[in-house]
Amino acid sequence: MSGLKxxxxxxxxxxxxxxxxxxxxxxxRLSNNKVPRYIATGYVEFFRNTPLLVQLYIYYKGLTxxxxxxxxxxxxxxxxxxxxxxxxxxxxRAGIQSIAREQFEAANALGLSAFQxxxxxxxxxxxxIIIPPxxxxxxxxxxxxxxxxxxxxxxxFYVVYNGAVDDFRFLEYFIVGCLIYMCLTGIIAMFVxxxxxxxxxxxxx
Amino acid sequence: xxxxxIINNFWFLMGGLWMTIKLASVAIAGSMLVGVVFGIAxxxxxxxxxxxxxxxxxxxxxxxxxxxIVFVHYGFLPNLLKIQTNFFLSSAVAxxxxxxxxxxxxxxxxxxxxxxxxxxxxxxxxxxxxQMMTYVVLPLGLSRMTPALVxxxxxxxxxxxxxxxxGLIELTRAGEIVYGRTFHEFEILLFxxxxxxxxxxxxxxxxxxxxxxxxxxxxxxxxxxxxxx
Numbered sequence: 219m220s221g222l223k224x225x226x227x228x229x230x231x232x233x234x235x236x237x238x239x240x241x242x243x244x245x246x247r248l249s250n251n252k253v254p255r256y257i258a259t260g261y262v263e264f265f266r267n268t269p270l271l272v273q274l275y276i277y278y279k280g281l282t283x284x285x286x287x288x289x290x291x292x293x294x295x296x297x298x299x300x301x302x303x304x305x306x307x308x309x310x311r312a313g314i315q316s317i318a319r320e321q322f323e324a325a326n327a328l329g330l331s332a333f334q335x336x337x338x339x340x341x342x343x344x345x346x347i348i349i350p351p352x353x354x355x356x357x358x359x360x361x362x363x364x365x366x367x368x369x370x371x372x373x374x375f376y377v378v379y380n381g382a383v384d385d386f387r388f389l390e391y392f393i394v395g396c397l398i399y400m401c402l403t404g405i406i407a408m409f410v411x412x413x414x415x416x417x418x419x420x421x422x423x
Numbered sequence: 424x425x426x427x428x429i430i431n432n433f434w435f436l437m438g439g440l441w442m443t444i445k446l447a448s449v450a451i452a453g454s455m456l457v458g459v460v461f462g463i464a465x466x467x468x469x470x471x472x473x474x475x476x477x478x479x480x481x482x483x484x485x486x487x488x489x490x491x492i493v494f495v496h497y498g499f500l501p502n503l504l505k506i507q508t509n510f511f512l513s514s515a516v517a518x519x520x521x522x523x524x525x526x527x528x529x530x531x532x533x534x535x536x537x538x539x540x541x542x543x544x545x546x547x548x549x550x551x552x553x554q555m556m557t558y559v560v561l562p563l564g565l566s567r568m569t570p571a572l573v574x575x576x577x578x579x580x581x582x583x584x585x586x587x588x589x590g591l592i593e594l595t596r597a598g599e600i601v602y603g604r605t606f607h608e609f610e611i612l613l614f615x616x617x618x619x620x621x622x623x624x625x626x627x628x629x630x631x632x633x634x635x636x637x638x639x640x641x642x643x644x645x646x647x648x649x650x651x652x
Contacts, residue, residue, distance in 0.1 A: 267577065267623035268616045269584035272595055276616065279602070280609035357485070364487040368588065379493060388498025395490050396482075403485040 221377035222398060228291065228373065229360045229402075232298035236359065237352075239299065240306025245336070247311050258307065265304035271365055273297045278369040294366035302359045309355065313348035314340055346417055353410030357403045364399075374398050425607040429614045432601045436611075439597025440618060446511065446593060447580045450518035454579070455572075457523035462530025463556065476527065483524035489585050491517040496589045514586035522579050529571045533564035573630035577623045584619070594618060 243261060246254035265273070277293040288296070317340050325335040367376035375395065382391035429436070464476035483491075496513035500506045537560055545555040565572075587596035594615055602611040 263624060263627075264620060267581075267627060268619045269581040269595070271584045271587070272598075272612060272616050272619065275595075275599075275608070276612045280612045283606070283608040361485075361487040364489050365585075375487065375489060378490075382494075382497070388494055388502060392490065392494040392498055395494075396486050399487060399490070400482070400485045 221372055221374040224291075224371065225360070225363055225373040225375075225402070228294055228298065228366060228371070229356075229363050232295050232302060232363070233356055233359055235295070235299040236302040236306050239303035240310050243303065243307040244310035244314065247307065248314060262304045262307050265301055266308070270297060270301050270362055271368065273301060274365060274369055290366070290369045290371050293369055294363070294371050298359060298363060298366070301362070302355060305355050305358075306352065309348055309351045310344070313344040316347055317343050346414075346419070349410060349414050349417065353407060356406050356410075360402050360406060361399065425605070425610055428601065428605045428607050428610060432605075435601065436594065436597050436614070436618075439592055439594040442511075442591065442597075443580070443583050443593040446514060446518070446583050446586060446591070447576075449515045450522060450579055450583070451576055453515065453519035454522035454526055457519055458526025459530050459561070461523060461527035462534065465527060465531050466534045480524045480527050483521060484528075488517070488521045488582055489588065491521050492585055492589060495520070510586065510589055510591035513589065514583070514591050518579060518582060518586075521582070522575065525575050525578075526572065529568050529575060530564070532571070533568035534560060536567055537563055569633050570630045573626060573633065577626050577630075580623055580626070581619065
């Protein structure tokens with residue numbers, strides 16, 4: 219159970235941080251200024267195309283090696299945040315780009331500033347498109363959080379795996395592990411559905 | 424900085440890379456096969472078959488891959504099926520079970536996007552179900568699924584790094600062995616990350632090119648927005 223608490227804690231913290239990073243990076247990817255655009259693109263491409271496990275090892279072992287010591291749990295949150303943030307960036311970017319050009323032009327014609335356009339016109343529409351893939355990203359995040367057990371964080375997978383090794387009862391522990399993760403992902407999916415329901419446009423199904 | 428470690432152990436690391444590539448190819452081929460079967464099964468109108476496929480897909484998609492790898496290796500193959508296993512076999516089986524569920528969803532999405540007219544036309548010229556699938560529906564659907572499939576394959580290549588956990592000496596594990604001996608984790612890990620990046624990034628450029636080629640089709644939601652994860 220303490221493992222479950224840790225998994226939930228890591229997932230929730232990285233989830234919030236990844237969302238922040240994702241929105242910021244998506245807006246910089248779409249900006250007209252070259253510098254933030256290139257930085258954000260580089261960030262997304264790099265973190266989406268390298269394995270999470272190796273990223274974790276870099277923070278945990280590599281950084282220690284060059285003299286930067288981080289707590290294992292901080293490494294875990296850092297890695298999950300940056301990794302998921304890259305995916306969320308792409309989701310948010312795609313959501314904003316899926317809004318028709320005319321909306322931007324209309325907002326511009328009404329005299330709204332770029333910030334007002336985003337806040338009042340684009341994001342309210344984009345968020346309804348973004349939510350389902352965002353939810354599946356959060357589910358992935360929760361699943362990926364099982365990897366932090368390899369940098370000695372005692373999360374659900376760590377507890378299940380060590381229990382299985384100690385008692386040599388792999389099937390039973392496997393079923394327990396499956397049930398826990400299914401519950402976690404089921405709860406996230408439920409939240410996403412409820413959220414989607416509250417944000418629905420009245421009169422549309 | 425001790426970059427000479429990479430040069431000294433270059434061929435050992437490349438051996439690891441070769442194992443990664445082998446594992447990824449076997450897993451891609453296997454998961455394509457299983458995935459297409461389950462995708463079609465979920466798409467059919469026969470209730471029992473589609474329920475089984477749905478249950479499989481939903482079950483696998485809600486569980487971390489690492490759980491599969493570890494338990495296929497230590498529990499499922501040796502204890503339940505009484506099969507003598509090795510690292511390669513178990514990681515390949517686990518990756519196939521896992522990725523097949525995602526591919527099944529992609530295939531189902533592709534099949535759903537086929538217009539009714541094509542199916543009716545195929546039926547009316549007298550093709551049976553199997554012929555219709557192989558000659559009409561799958562070729563049409565597969566070309567639409569390519570970008571999503573390629574990004575799933577990229578995910579699979581990244582996921583092969585998890586096979587290092589049970590001891591298969593692929594790229595990540597080879598790196599671990601090298602820095603276990605030389606104690607220069609940072610340089611080796613950076614090198615490994617770059618190798619993964621080069622492979623996956625070139626694949627993703629390829630998939631973008633494929634996507635670009637299908638741009639003239641009617642506008643649809645970008646692939647990032649489809650519920651494929």
